[in-house]
Amino acid sequence: MSIQIPRGTQDILPGTVELWQYVEAQARDICRRYNYKEVRTPIFEHTELFKRSVGDTTDIVQKEMYSFKDRGDRDLTLRPEGTAAVVRSYVENKMFGDAAQPTKLYYIGPMFRYERPQSGRYRQFVQFGIEAIGSSDPAVDAEVIALAVDYYRSLGLSKIKVVLNSLGDPASRKAHREALIQHFEPRIEEFCGDCQNRLQKNPLRILDCKKDRNHELMKTAPSITEYLNEESQRYYDKVQELLDMMDIPFEKDSNLVRGLDYYQHTVFEIMSEAEGFGAITTLSGGGRYNGLVQDIGGPEMPGIGFAMSIERLLLALQAEGVTLPVETGLDCYVVALGDRAKDYAAKLVHELRLAGASAEKDYLDRKIKAQFKAADRVNARYVAVLGDDELDRGVINVKDMATGEQTEVSLSEAAAYITKK
Template structure:
């Protein structure tokens, strides 16, 4: 049997991972400027965390989770999304008791969903996310959205669109729920089995159905915006006011409901409008989830966050033909002549300890082939060490750009190369 990666998974090779590392570093720096701190949660949780947190009427819980019993008979699930696990950790470690509030977190997570693999949507996917817990201030909603928009602009994306909606508070959602049940009941014979099962459990999920998305009943379904009470309207107005103040363009889409049960008030998505990106344009989705902490056994805690698909971000960069400013060059490559390997590895370690990127030949190649290797690795300088140089206690340093070569005492090599390569890195 020829061994291959499982369906729905991919290998990221070095020429790809450098792009991922660049993006991840940008995201970390942006989180630092927004004063968000990193959290890391387990790759699997007790299944109940997602059943109670994500919602048992969602496609994720009903169809897509990788769930198994461990040897102790406990039901365990590989995480299909990031928020529920973060909120669980927030409650378990009593972060709500910190005098510094709200708690502002970010994370990088590998997620697992059993769905039909397609471009930018795999069974093992990578996500960057942020969560803010402990504040019901609508300016936090705007800040979270601003963080996401800042990230996309920082990596160079231009063809993106922000879409927002309000799902309202509990009172507003209940009023909209009754209107949806009344609206869809006469059409249930024409809708799929999933829609039928959701009618009384969570009719809002019907609006997110991919099977019946073109049915006429979907197009004229009651809008949640028509059922917002005064408090919910005021909240949504403030969110829009803050976005306007931040000069962040947006569209209001009354049909945007998101695919998870825990959302209320603000919901948003950021989409790519790049030509050739594909049919599924969503890059990021998120929203407010006041009440989720209580569902997971914690105190009443307002929250908001988003999940950013990193595969889809890479596809958007490709669609816009953006070349990331990635430095792949080598500072120093050692060319060795004769039996000087012990001294070479010692010098290499000294240079690496001082922050320089250094490599050498490991295949006992001829001098000409070693210089070719240095060229392929885009080395800025070559350090030549042979038996003759060793006897004189010197090395020869050659610039690969100009061809100029100087002789340097071995005990001065580190300081010389730090100076030539722009100082300690």
């Protein structure tokens, strides 16, 4: 019996992986421009980290985490999202004491959730995310949203929209929570078991239920924006004002609550409006988490961030017909005829690589015609042809595959000539 890839995972093969490398390089570049520094955290963490930060009433903690005990009987979990791990690292490494504040970090790496695989959603998936910790300035909220929008635009996406909401401060959320309980409690038995369990623990999560989203009580549920106190409303207004100044259009949606318990004030999602993208349109989302650092054992520090799926980004690019400028060709393929020429070809290929060019040669003892076909298959820009006769004369023929032009070059200058071309 053959061993196959686990359900919900994928092999990213040559020909496709170059797209991943390109969008990841672009993510690193835009973070450089916005002054965010990369952080790399372990793929697994103590399970308690995610229960405390993500929330034990969320689908992630209740149903989707890959958790296990190690040989020391410790409860560990493959990270289902990036924020909790980054904040844990921020606290553990006392980044709050650094002179440069706020602390601005980004990450790119695999996450793991046990959910039903579907288009653009896998059980192992890659997230690009940022976290800005240490400032409660609404301008940081606007900056985080702007970075995500600028990143999508830089890759060529145009059919995207920003959806914005505010969950308010703890006082606003408490008032809204009580209103939600009063709204749903008389008919809670009509909802799924998860919603019934969440009524007293976290009724806001009911609004995010996928099973009961068409229930009539969902449409008439009290809106969080009705319960924003003056301070929370002022904060929300300032974020909107700054986005307008940045020419970043957005829509307000009072039903947007996001799927994690740690959010306060600003929450947002960026969606694709490309035709044929699919029923699930969300590309990325995030928000402010002013109590999370303290919950994980650090000082009282505000924070905000977002995360996006690389898989769904690539689907959006495909839906909009965007072709990324990915170069996959080889700089030079060395064709050799004769035993001595083949030996020298190994030396020349090595010199080309040391000089910074991508180079390849034949390793299957193929005839000259087959070697030229091999050069075509790897899309070689130049082909250097060397036989024993050319070796005796100390020269090599270099062919430009785009123009067909051939130039005889001294062997001693071949690597420098090809690299310069």
